[in-house]
Amino acid sequence: MGIYAKLGRLLLAVVAMAGAHRGWAAGAAPPPLSLYGKLPGFERAAISPSGDRIAMVALHDNERRLIVVDRNNKLLSIQNVGNIKVRGLYWAGEDRVLLRRSETQSLGIGFTADKAEFSAMIVIPLNGEKLFSVFQGNNRIPGGIRGFHGVVEREGRYYGYFGGITLDESRGAAYLGSTSPVLYEVDLQNGRASRLANRVDSEQNWRTWLVGSNGAVSATLDFRSSGGDWFIRNAEGKRIAAGTNPLGGIDLVGFGETPDSLIYSVEDETNDRSQRWFEVPLAGGEAREILTDTAMAGTFFDNRSRALLGYEIEGDTPSYRFTDPRHQKAVDATLKAFPGRSVHLVDWNDAFDRLLVMTEGQGDPESWWVVDIKTKRADPLGTAYPMGSEAVGPMRMVRYKAGDGLDISAVLTLPPGRPARNLPVVVLPHGGPSSRDYPGFDWWAQAFASRGYAVLQPNFRGSTGYGVAFQRAGNGEWGRRMQTDISDGLAYLVKEGIADPKRACIMGASYGGYAALAGVTLQKGIYRCAVSVAGVSDVQKMTSTDLAESGRNPTLRRALKAEIGFGSDLRAVSPVNFAAEADAPVLLIHGKDDVVVLYDQSVAMANALRRAGKPVELVTLAGEDHWLSRSASRLAMLEASVAFVEKHNPPDPAP
Structure with missing residues (x-):
């Protein structure tokens, strides 16, 4: 029997989510969209240094609150955090x-x-x-x-x-x-x-610091935007590392395995690794490259000494490496306690014998746990999306070839309780575009799957997580191969018999919103509708706005030119310039307070489509930002997009 095979009682009864939708009986109504669209019922958690206290942001009596409890479940504090x-x-x-x-x-x-x-x-x-x-x-x-x-x-x-x-x-x-x-x-x-x-001496440059366990600055990193020169100084002002990175790909990672060294990362445009890590003594000396055969997705540091404890390895599901065998044993045992799920290490106490983790995956709508190594227990804290496991749409990674032979991975989420044959599809490309999707619980994907749609989330070229060559393959490919990578995924689902080629819509946010607009303007005859949430419609205007707001920063100019292009190249891939070519209805949803992709981008696209006599709707989310941070806005977005997709691409009747 595994050391955590027997799960204990609830840690905090008031946080446990009551009224979850259980089962998936034939003909039963799917969970309400509010279950997916509102902010999660359990959002965050942190554990105190001793491990005796846990702070959580969660719903209690249908109110969003900060809740603090001790090891014995005694309620120590409860604060309403509202919106x-x-x-x-x-x-x-x-x-x-x-x-x-x-x-x-x-x-x-x-x-x-x-x-x-x-x-x-x-x-x-x-x-x-x-x-x-x-x-x-x-x-x-x-x-x-x-x-x-x-x-x-x-x-x-x-x-x-x-x-x-x-x-x-x-x-x-x-x-x-x-x-x-x-x-x-x-x-x-x-x-x-x-x-x-x-x-730092100029706003065109930037500076960051590494603070030691004594509260003093141990190292300072300075970057000069004009030419990309950078240098790291120790507490005495001595330069201990220096170099040049025109695109600004330099950062302080933290202290090494002992606090007398530090680790910095460099994005090397001439190397096959997206990031190279170097460790250098704080007193000065030769920098040595470390972890040359490992792609890191995150790092963990000791809360007191600030020394490196370990790191998360990039992959479809999380895996971890720790320098202390005792820490590694605790994490390995925790992973074994949740077979078949993705286990995210969230926090830990100083002794590393009480861990906070979040799990997701097959049948798991994001569950939060406290794992006690000494007592060999894993007790639930709460659930982000309270529903029965049968209501969670199964998800898995699929792989296919792009038109030019490049290997592409994607997350496929299927409707629960339905055979994966000839389904209507929502293609859901991610934002960034320098990010990627994982086979976990995605509230957008799950909401559409609950309504009978297969949902495909392609990790097209330019995505992170697959090496620097794959990411750089997206440079200059907005609206081009990055776009066909997405539709090649739809063609794969059709070939496998999963998708009906005549029943596909495309939807996304930020860059994904751009891809949705490009899917019905720069591409033709593929999608029955498009939903763009905070999407870019005018790439040229976006880059000029970003440059202006940065004070014409040279590093940003170089980075934008390398990734996206310049001048006429940008006009040629801007959906706003091809509104007259739109071959499907378009829904635009945008927060008025978006400071990443300005609201004007959706207004301009709506106006261009109307002038061209094309069907378009614009939903304005007052007081909302780029990330859909408020429950009311999230739900409004989801209700509008589901209604739009169901209208133009109806799902099959429930079995």
Whole structure:
């Protein structure tokens, strides 16, 4: 019997999701769209250093709350978080929870952009003291935090390290001289901020820091946009590494396996690896390349020493490598406790004997667990999408050949309880485009699968996770081979007998929204409808807007030119210029507060289609950002898109 074969009782009864839709009887109605469209019933969790306390963002009494419990399930704190956009959850010792949030704000006259997304860190004491936000009441540091560099304990007090935009002063008047952040140490007991390191000398350049376990800056990375030169200095100001990367592909990863060295990553345009990792002594010396045969998807660091503990290996499902055999044994046992599922390591205590994990996969709609290594128990915390396992559409990876012979992988999600034959299809390309899809629980895909559609999520060329050569194969291929990679996936499903070639729609967000528009303008005769959520319609305008908002940053200019192209190339792949060629109805959905792909992109496409006499609908999500961060907006998007697809590409009757 596996060490976690027997699951214990619920850790917290009030968080357990009641009323889940069980079973999938023939002819039964599918779960309501609200189950998929609202924010997850369980979003985030973090465990305290001792492992005795867990903080969670979850639904309780149908209200979104921050809940804190101890090891014995005693409720220590409950706070209503309403509709705020939660971006992170952390602990500072045993009696303070840090909640990171963001908010879209207008910038006013004099800025290169109209709006921006600002972050704040809320400090929530559990000892009865009043909560506060970092930099709250400090008129010299407006705009919240710009970067979070961890928490350090020193002499029984906890300090957080944050970047902050800082006003300059001249003749007694404060003014904004630079939007580059200054690094501050903030006492998390009283909120007092002390300047720790200065900002970079020009907004065309950028700087980041590595803070050590003593609360001092151990290393500083500077990047010069003009030519791509970079250098790393240690605490004494000595250069310990330097180089040139015109596209800005350089970053501090963290400390090495011991805190007397650091790891930095470089994207090498001449190498077959997307990222190369180098370790260099902090005192100075030769940098050596490490992990040359491993593709990393993430890293894990000790919360106290800040040394590297291990990393996640890139793959369709997560796998992990840790330097300490005891840590590796604990993680291996945890993976074995959930056979056939993807297991995501979320957090752990200092002793690494209580782990927080999220699982997903076949029959699993994102479940959250606390794993106790000593007692050999895995107890459920909650479920993101409360439904019976039978209601989860089965998903798997499929592989096919693109038109030029390139191997493409995709996630295929099928309707639960239906044979995979001659199905209507929703093709759902991902955003980015530098990202990828995995065989997990995707709320968009599952919502459409519950309505009887097969859903295909192609990892077309340009996607991450398949090596640098595959990612670079997407350079200059917007609307070209990246687009045909997607429709080649549909052709594969038809060949396999899974899909009906006459019943396919295409839908996506961000770059995926662009691909949806390109699928019915730059391509012809493939899709019965297209849904673009926050999609790009005018690639040339997008690049010019991004450049203008960056202050004509040379690094961004080089990166955009390398990835997408320039000039007439962009006009030739912009769907807005081919609205008259649209051969299927189009639904455009866009948040008014989008600061990544501006709302104007969808307005321009809607106007172009109307002028051409083409069927188009535009749904505006007031107060929503690029990421559909609010429940009401997510549900509105899903209801509109499902109704649109069902109208133009009806599913089969329920069996």
